[in-house]
Every structure is written in structure tokens, then in C-alpha cells.
Amino acid sequence: MDFTINENQKMIADMVRQFGKQNITPFVREWDDNQTFPVDVFKKLGELGLMGVLVPTEYGGSGFSYSEYVIAIEELAILDPSIGLSMAAHNSLCTGHILQFGNQDQKKKWLPKLATAEWIGAWGLTEHNTGSDAGGMATTAVKDGDFWVLNGAKNFITHAISGDIAVVIARTGEKGDSHGMTAFVIERGSSGFSSGKKEDKLGMRASETAELIFDNCKVPDKNVLGNVGDGFIQSMKVLDGGRISIAALALGIAKGAFKAALDYSNQRVQFDRPISHFQAIAFKLADMATQIEASELLIYNAVDKKNRGEKMTLDGAMSKYYTSEIAVKVATDAVQILGGYGYTKDFPVERYYRDSKLCTIGEGTSEIQKLVIAKQIIG
Numbered sequence: 001m002d003f004t005i006n007e008n009q010k011m012i013a014d015m016v017r018q019f020g021k022q023n024i025t026p027f028v029r030e031w032d033d034n035q036t037f038p039v040d041v042f043k044k045l046g047e048l049g050l051m052g053v054l055v056p057t058e059y060g061g062s063g064f065s066y067s068e069y070v071i072a073i074e075e076l077a078i079l080d081p082s083i084g085l086s087m088a089a090h091n092s093l094c095t096g097h098i099l100q101f102g103n104q105d106q107k108k109k110w111l112p113k114l115a116t117a118e119w120i121g122a123w124g125l126t127e128h129n130t131g132s133d134a135g136g137m138a139t140t141a142v143k144d145g146d147f148w149v150l151n152g153a154k155n156f157i158t159h160a161i162s163g164d165i166a167v168v169i170a171r172t173g174e175k176g177d178s179h180g181m182t183a184f185v186i187e188r189g190s191s192g193f194s195s196g197k198k199e200d201k202l203g204m205r206a207s208e209t210a211e212l213i214f215d216n217c218k219v220p221d222k223n224v225l226g227n228v229g230d231g232f233i234q235s236m237k238v239l240d241g242g243r244i245s246i247a248a249l250a251l252g253i254a255k256g257a258f259k260a261a262l263d264y265s266n267q268r269v270q271f272d273r274p275i276s277h278f279q280a281i282a283f284k285l286a287d288m289a290t291q292i293e294a295s296e297l298l299i300y301n302a303v304d305k306k307n308r309g310e311k312m313t314l315d316g317a318m319s320k321y322y323t324s325e326i327a328v329k330v331a332t333d334a335v336q337i338l339g340g341y342g343y344t345k346d347f348p349v350e351r352y353y354r355d356s357k358l359c360t361i362g363e364g365t366s367e368i369q370k371l372v373i374a375k376q377i378i379g
Contacts, residue, residue, distance in 0.1 A: 031206035052115020060112035077252025082206035094121025122163035124154035160210035192217030203354030243320035250327035321369035
């Protein structure tokens, strides 16, 4: 495995940093305070090719690998984790599902709009009473001629209000049957398709989260992705890759919090010397740096297997589980190092602290990751 940063990765990292100086950093506090979802920023990211990183050039995307993709997420997360989260959800989930399981006509129809961010994508699996137990979903789809009629709701959905298109998993068979769910593509404006209230969240406040509602929503049969009954299996494969993106998001949060803590500890003087020179602080910084390095290695091990087309269920779950937990720990330690200042919005570590927690919950909780890991190692 060669983890050397290539020229494309360097180019993307520099591009994101430069873009962020003008388009993200000046507005982070305002977006967080007002829970603003900056659609225009994602349109601009689309112009840069970052909303279709993995989409082949023939469909209007950048045609890059996961190596470039995780760098983009990490750099965006350092600037504002909310922006990194929304970019990752758009790329990995909605766009990624169509890319992996759509037929040629479906790819030609939807991928160019998604890859350029002409359309923002959403992905619906989670429901009110079925979080980790996705197989017990209540949203149903019943065949009616050349259409399917969907009834139910999905919650905690990224871009549920502003999204132009959603990939939605609905039950077409018996509840609990892993082959009884099907994936549908639903365009905004479809009859019976609406959004619920916007969630008022602890963190990731500039990333829109709301409910998708289906009230006798009619979806053409040609909008089914893959075979009827394969939706749940498809979703698990989509989440395999999605876990890497959340790990990259968590890595960016950890790196951002660590840099803020390191800079502060070198500048803050107590008892005539920088507080970084005190063992209590120095040891915290040493732990943070080591944990970040270990997280990065786990992520790039999973990325290497993903790029080579090898099975990476175990590696993806390990990277997501470990890095998410480390992001929370590093952000917590960063707040502690800054003391009272770390508890104020004048410094970025309190936002990293709030944002980090989502990484241990979204796209499979840490507990679910441990179940996946255990299943893979036990057999």
C-alpha cells in the first residue's frame, strides 16, 4: 500500500482551502447560529467538480477515486464540518446509489445533474421507529400498473427540504425480509412527495436535516434502481463506502480541533511559559496527534481496498468507528485545553465539539459498527 499524497490530492486540498477562505470561513458562525443551509456554496462546489468526485467524466463528473474524495471531505470538514457532511451525503449516498445500481438510462438522466450540483441529492433509509433496525421499515410501495404508490415517512434525512431528487428505500415485501425492500428515485415535485419540519440540531447546523413524507406518492416503475427486492442489500453496499466518507469527515474535525488546541497552547502563557510546555497539556497533545495518525492510516487502508475493488466492509467499519470516537475525544480535549475560551463561540473548538458527535451516530452508530466488525472477524 502506498499512502503517498498524489498530485490530484494536493491539487484538490489546495483548491478546497482557497475556496474556503472566500466562500466558507467568513460565514461559518452565521450559518451555525441561524442553521442556514447555504445552497449557493454547493452550487459553486459543483462547478469545481466536488459534487461528483466519483462520477465518471462521461456523466459529467470528475472521475476521481476515493483517494481524492476523502481528501476533499477532510479539507471541507476542517473549514466547516457541516459543509463536509452535506458534500459527503450528496456524493456517497444519493449520487453513489444511482452510480452503483442505476441502469444506463438512469445514469444518463440523473448523474449529470447531480455531479454538477444542478440538483442536490437526498437519500432516505432511516424512519422514526427504525433507526438501526432498517429492515423493520414501515414505508411501503405497492405496484399499481406502471407506477408504484409509496406511503410513509423517512426522518433525519440530509437535504430533505432543499434536495431536488431522493433515493428512497421502501418495503415491497414482508417486514423484516432483507429481500423485501426496493430502491426508488423520486424527483421533487412528484405527486404526494413533500418534506417535514427542519430539525433543530446540536451540531452540523449548516447541513439541512428534515423529514421526507410520502402520501400516495406515485413513482414510475422505470425509477426503480436495480431489481425489485434488492433495495436493502444495495443500501448496505452503499453504506460500506459511506462509512469511509464519515471517517474522513471525522478526521477533518479531529485535525481542525487539534490545530486550534495546538496553536492556542503555544500562544497561551501561564507561569511565564506557554501552556504547551506543561506536561499535562503536552501529553494531551501527544495523545491527540497519535490518535489522528492512527485514524488516517485506518481510513487509507480502507480507501486502498475500495480503489482496488476489494471487499472493505471490515475496514470501512473500523475506520468509521475508530475515527468517529477519536473525533469526539480530540474535540473534547481541545475544549479542555482552551479552558473557558473553549466554551465560547469566539473559538472554533466548541463547534468541532458539537459537530463531532454526529459522526458516532450517522450512517450507522458506533454500536452498529462494532456489530459489523464482530460479524466480520467471527464469521
